[in-house]
Amino acid sequence: MIECQIKIELDSFILDANFSIPDKGVTVIFGPSGSGKTSLLRVLAGLEKTHNGFLKIGDSIWQDSENFALTHKRQIGYVFQDTTLFEHLNVQGNLDYGIKRSSNIEKEFIDSILNLLDIKTLLNRSTAQLSGGEKQRVAIARALLIKPKILLMDEPLSALDIKRKQEILPYLDALHNDLDIPIIYVTHSPDEASRLADYLLLLDNGKVIGSGPINNMLTRLDLPMSHGREATSLVEAKVISREKEFDLMHLDFPGGEFIVPDNSLPIGSNVRLRVSARDVSLTKEKQIDTSILNIFPAIVDEMVPEGKAQIMVRLKIKEITLLTLITKKSAKNLHLKNGSKVFAQVKSAAILS
Amino acid sequence: MLNEYDISALLVTIKLASITTVILILIGTPIAWWLSQTRFKFKAVIEAIIALPLILPPTVLGFYLLMTLGTNGPIGNFLESLGGSSIAFTFTGLVVGSVIYSLPFVVQPLQNSFSSIGKRPMEVAATLGASGLDRFFTVAVPLARSGFITASVLGFAHTVGEFGVVLMIGGNIPGETGVLSIAIYDHVEAMEYGQAHVLAGGLLVLSFVILLFVYIFNRQFSIMRSD
Amino acid sequence: MTHVGADEIKIAVSSNFYPAMKEIILQYELKNFPSSKDHNIVLIPGSSGKHYAQIINGAPFDIFFSADKVRPILLEKKGISESGSRFTYALGKLVLWSPLDGFVEKEEQLYNQDLRFLAIANPKIAPYGMAAREALISINLWKDMQSKLVRGENIVQTFQFVRSGNAKLGFISNSQLMNPNYPIGGSFWEVPQSLYTPIEQQVVLLKKSILGKDFLSFIESDDSLSIISKYGYDLP
Numbered sequence: 001m002i003e004c005q006i007k008i009e010l011d012s013f014i015l016d017a018n019f020s021i022p023d024k025g026v027t028v029i030f031g032p033s034g035s036g037k038t039s040l041l042r043v044l045a046g047l048e049k050t051h052n053g054f055l056k057i058g059d060s061i062w063q064d065s066e067n068f069a070l071t072h073k074r075q076i077g078y079v080f081q082d083t084t085l086f087e088h089l090n091v092q093g094n095l096d097y098g099i100k101r102s103s104n105i106e107k108e109f110i111d112s113i114l115n116l117l118d119i120k121t122l123l124n125r126s127t128a129q130l131s132g133g134e135k136q137r138v139a140i141a142r143a144l145l146i147k148p149k150i151l152l153m154d155e156p157l158s159a160l161d162i163k164r165k166q167e168i169l170p171y172l173d174a175l176h177n178d179l180d181i182p183i184i185y186v187t188h189s190p191d192e193a194s195r196l197a198d199y200l201l202l203l204d205n206g207k208v209i210g211s212g213p214i215n216n217m218l219t220r221l222d223l224p225m226s227h228g229r230e231a232t233s234l235v236e237a238k239v240i241s242r243e244k245e246f247d248l249m250h251l252d253f254p255g256g257e258f259i260v261p262d263n264s265l266p267i268g269s270n271v272r273l274r275v276s277a278r279d280v281s282l283t284k285e286k287q288i289d290t291s292i293l294n295i296f297p298a299i300v301d302e303m304v305p306e307g308k309a310q311i312m313v314r315l316k317i318k319e320i321t322l323l324t325l326i327t328k329k330s331a332k333n334l335h336l337k338n339g340s341k342v343f344a345q346v347k348s349a350a351i352l353s
Numbered sequence: 354m355l356n357e358y359d360i361s362a363l364l365v366t367i368k369l370a371s372i373t374t375v376i377l378i379l380i381g382t383p384i385a386w387w388l389s390q391t392r393f394k395f396k397a398v399i400e401a402i403i404a405l406p407l408i409l410p411p412t413v414l415g416f417y418l419l420m421t422l423g424t425n426g427p428i429g430n431f432l433e434s435l436g437g438s439s440i441a442f443t444f445t446g447l448v449v450g451s452v453i454y455s456l457p458f459v460v461q462p463l464q465n466s467f468s469s470i471g472k473r474p475m476e477v478a479a480t481l482g483a484s485g486l487d488r489f490f491t492v493a494v495p496l497a498r499s500g501f502i503t504a505s506v507l508g509f510a511h512t513v514g515e516f517g518v519v520l521m522i523g524g525n526i527p528g529e530t531g532v533l534s535i536a537i538y539d540h541v542e543a544m545e546y547g548q549a550h551v552l553a554g555g556l557l558v559l560s561f562v563i564l565l566f567v568y569i570f571n572r573q574f575s576i577m578r579s580d
Numbered sequence: 581m582t583h584v585g586a587d588e589i590k591i592a593v594s595s596n597f598y599p600a601m602k603e604i605i606l607q608y609e610l611k612n613f614p615s616s617k618d619h620n621i622v623l624i625p626g627s628s629g630k631h632y633a634q635i636i637n638g639a640p641f642d643i644f645f646s647a648d649k650v651r652p653i654l655l656e657k658k659g660i661s662e663s664g665s666r667f668t669y670a671l672g673k674l675v676l677w678s679p680l681d682g683f684v685e686k687e688e689q690l691y692n693q694d695l696r697f698l699a700i701a702n703p704k705i706a707p708y709g710m711a712a713r714e715a716l717i718s719i720n721l722w723k724d725m726q727s728k729l730v731r732g733e734n735i736v737q738t739f740q741f742v743r744s745g746n747a748k749l750g751f752i753s754n755s756q757l758m759n760p761n762y763p764i765g766g767s768f769w770e771v772p773q774s775l776y777t778p779i780e781q782q783v784v785l786l787k788k789s790i791l792g793k794d795f796l797s798f799i800e801s802d803d804s805l806s807i808i809s810k811y812g813y814d815l816p
Contacts, residue, residue, distance in 0.1 A: 047476055071479040072488075078480035084473050088495040097491070101482035146481060419744050441746035442697055442730045524730030524741065525702060538733065542629030542705035544654075 002027075002150075002182065006043050006053040015039050015206045021199055023058050023150075026176050026183045028193045028214070030225075031203035037186045038081070040203065041152050044184065045078050046071035057149060072101075077143030079153040083135040085127040091138055092123045098146040110145060116178065117141045117171055133164035137171060144179075151175070151183045157192060172196060190225070194218070194234060194274055195352045219314050219321040221304040226323060227312060231277040233322045235349070239269045255317030259293045260349055272352040277312065279347040280324035284334055286343050294346040298322065300336055315344055322346075359552060361528045362536035369444070369532060370512040373451040377459040377508045378501070380452075385463035386489065404457045411454060411517025418450050419521050442524035447532075450518040459508040466500020467493060499571055506567045510560055587619040589792050590640060594647035596708070596735050596753050597670065597781065598625040599761060600811035601645065607807065608798050619791065627734045629705050635786065636660065642792045645669065645783045647735075648707035652782040665785035669799055671814035672779030673754035674711045679743055679766040686769045689749055690721055695728055699741040699750035702731040707779050708738075712751035714776040758812030780816070 002023050007016045015036045021027045029037045042048045044055065046062065046069060055063035062069040085094050099105050114120045117137045122130065130138065136156055143151060156172075157165045175183065176196055187193055193200065193214070200217040202210040202225070210223050215234045218225050225231070237251035237258055251258040251271060258273060265271065286295060298315040306312040311331050315322045322344060336342070355363075388400065406414060422441045440446035470493060478488040494501070516534040523530035525539075533556060540549035593601045605621050624631075628646045635641060635655065644661070646652050649668070655661040678684045689695065701709030709731070716722040730746075732738030735753050742750035743764070757768060783799070785792055798804055805815055 045480060047479070070484075071476070072482050072484050075482075076480055078477070080473065080477065082473070084477045086474060086477070086492065086496075088492075088498075097478070097483075098481035101487075142481070419740070419746065422746070441744075442741075520733060520737070521740075522746075524697070524699075524747075525733070526730060535733070539702060539705055541633055542627060542702075542733070544629070544632065544651075 001056075001058070003056045004044070004054065006040075006050060006055070008039075008043060008048060008050040008053065010039055010048065013039070013206055015043065017043075017203075017206075017208050019201060019208045019211050021182075021184075021201060021211065023182045024180070025198035026185055026196050027199040027201060028197035029184060029186045029201045029203060030190075030193050030197075031188065033188055034205075035203040036206040037188070037203055038154050039206075041078075041154050041184065041186050044150075045076050045152055046074050060149075075146070075149040077146060077148035077151040079136070079139050079143050079151070079156050081154045081156070082159055083132070083139055085130075085135055085138060085142075087127055090124060090126045091119070091130070094127070094138060095123075095142050095145055098142055102146040105145060105147060109147070113141050113144050116144075116174055131164070132160050133167045136160065136164075136168060140171070140175070144175075148181065150181055151179070153183065153185045155186050155188070157187070157189070169195065190230060190232075194232060195272070215321055219323050221302050221312060221314055226314075227304075227306060229278065231312065231323050231325065233275050233277070234352075235273040235275060235320060235322070237271055237273055239265050239267050239271060241267065253320060255298075255320045256296050258346070258349060260351065263351060265351075273349045274352050275322060275346055275349045277323040277325040279349070280315075280322060281345045281347070282313070282315075282324060282326060282330070282334065282336075282342045283345060284342060287345065290345070292345045292347055294349065296344050296346070298342055298344040300338055300340040300342060302338060303331065303336065315342070317344060355548070355551060358527055358531065359536055359548065362531050362533045362552075365444075365528065365531055366513055366533040369447055369451060370509045372448055373455060373512045374459075374505055374508045376448070376452055377455060378505060381456065381459040381463055381504065381508075385460045386467055386493070388460070388464045389467035403460050406454045407457050411515065412521060414454055415450065415518040415521025418446075418453075418518065422446060422449075422522065441522050442526060442530060444529050446522050447519060447530055450522055451512045451515060454515060454518050455508045455511045458511045459504040462503040462507060463497065463500045466497035466503075470496045502570065503567055506563055510563050513556070514560065587791070588622065589620075589642040589789055589795065590622045590624060591643045591645065591795075592624045592626065592631040592635070592639075592641040593645040594628045594631070594781065595625045596647055596672070596755055597645055598623070599759050600670075600755065600808055600813070601625075603811075604799070604804050604807050607803055608795060611798075611803070612794070621791075621795070627705075628707075642787045642789050643783060643785055643796065645781070647672070647779075647781055649780045649782040652784045655784055655786075661784035661786055662788060665796070666782055667800075668780045668816040669783045670781045670808050671816055672708060672711070672781055673773075673812060673814055674708060674715060674751055674771040674776060674779070675754050675757055675768045676749060676771060677742060677752050677757060677766055677768040678749050679745070679764070681765065682767055684749070684767040684769050687719060690716075690719075690725070695748055697730050697741070697747035697749075698725055698728050699730050699732055699738045699747035701735045701738045701751070702733055706732075706734055706738075707781075708735045708751065708753050711771075711776040711779050715751070715771050718775040754812035756812075758810070760810060778814075781813075 001020050003020045005018045013036065017040055029040060031037050039048065043050065049068065052065050053063050062074055086097065089097065117140055119137050119141055122134055122138065157168060185196055197214040200212065200214045201208060202217060202223060210217060210220065217223060219233050220226055235253050237253040239249055240252045241250045242262055247262045248259050249262045251260060296317045298317045301314040301316045303311050303313050306325060309327055311326055311328055313324050313326060315324060324344060388396065419441060440449065474492050474496060475488050478492045483491060514534060519532050519535055523535065525531050525535055533552060537549050537552045540552065601623060628648060628651055631644060632651045635644060652666050656663065656666050676684060676687065683689065700712040703709035703713040713722060716725055730741060732741055738750050739752050739756050741747040757764060785796060809815055
């Protein structure tokens, strides 16, 4: 577990954060611009000095009322928002900087990271000769090569254009899947959060207003993310079979099976599906002659008005939570209330990774 | 054309400028670093004090040095009570005077260079495990390379040109405190205009070449870095 | 070329004579221009070397009071000064001085092994420095004193060196000692004239000026001579 209680006054802003997050997987720190996300990350790194905070990572106490571990003593990897490679060193020099100051970094490990981020061909280049995406990959590699206990990333994609973002996302997915260490990832992009997060820490105005597993956070009706046209839910599923004739795949999840277009992922792959609330409709009886393939029995968990004419409904399909956006009129016609049994029809689902 | 005194003046000048520059880099670097990093409330006061030699007439500085270093002054008295002696009219005295006089010419380029690095590279280095001193030597210093070059050259050149301070506390002792600027002045006073031309002209050309070098180098350097 | 109705003259005067000169001018103005509204005498003190360099490059001085005679002679030779205008206005006297009472009697302190610095004006450029050098040669001390010598660029600076205590002894001009406006005390040895060539301080007229000519004749008058003597110079 990573436990943190920090209250710090920065230039024009008070950060008052009190939370616990898991010490594995990807935790996304999410919130609007100016909510204190970067400041919080810097606090975790020890880049903002506070006197009376508490920070514990696993068994190590990095900060308490008497002690403050300096940044260079905390084993962290930090990827800054604007690329920050050392200009006076080439790529190899940048990578070596951290390695030299860590103990026992094995050659095989170095190799694996270089391969993971695909930068072997860049080693002799000067930093001025790299593209934005390449710089970011080098920065990530540099942070990982020191075998940190935790990887902190501050909006690593925000300075890149769409093309470069698409380029790097697979590498971030790979990090997510291949690394043992926790990753704390700051972003204000719901897409990035949906794609990468296992756990979400929601910030607003310097305060933590919610934390929890990603789908819980996305579907909590008391939080802002579950409202608006972009409201979505995430479902973790596994590829179990294919229908070659129709070019479809079957994805297994606790509530049943999703059928989606085949994208050639091998059987057994874990995938994350994104289901937009607008793509889910409800019926009282199970529809038989319908073009929609993905229909699941569900129970209405909670309902909240959405604007003048709509209602956001949280459904439970076994233990999986899904959001659906329907009209007030439909809710009335279907006599919906908490506990109602219904069928959820999912018109489309996007595979995130 | 040049006599023995002139050559001795040239050597004393080079020796003075070299030693002064080395000392100034050694003491100026931590000062410049501190100024570039600190948010000390009275930072402006310190900066103003350091900048004084930029605008004070050198004779003012020399005058006060003469007073304080002389045996009637506080430092002179102190030194004498320790069994030492006044450092007026000594090479050491000139070094002290030159260090004070050329201080801003070294501190300011260094400070500017350090400031322009910004905090980010140092933070990056910290996350990669570098302690304070380590970060300073392996990141700040290399990135401030042009500042060091400018500071050294300016400090050296400025000391070579020093006149007012040396005039007050030098005593014009050949081989010890007789410097080039005084030699030129003496040639003019003694109506030896030919020799004055040789020395002055040489100094002018040398100074110009040095400054040209610094400006070209700095342009090149910033062009390299701005892509 | 006569300056018709010339009411201003600029006089370059050697620094050591400057105090005496101020009083002479006061006297002159009192005597000749009681109303003193319609003329102006501007005094520019400085080293004679500097003045000379400026004059040969066209500086607009009317009269040049030098600390020596070499420069006036040169100006005359070059035709820059009015011919026949050059004369000696004062004889400088050399003294060995210390600000400490009773320290100096005669030349005995010069033999002191622990002497920390003897200040002289740079013999290459200052007449009093040349005189000091001659005096030291005359008493066979020039070689021995080399390691203890510090050179001031002019006689005023030399004086500063001694007064501030940085040099224990110095050869200065008697006029600095005798300045009635600033009595300086201490102890001194009046160096015998036999030991050095007399310091003939000479003046030349640089421009044909009625006021200038008149002032120069006043310099040789008794009133002026008594002031010159009062300020510690010997009379020519």
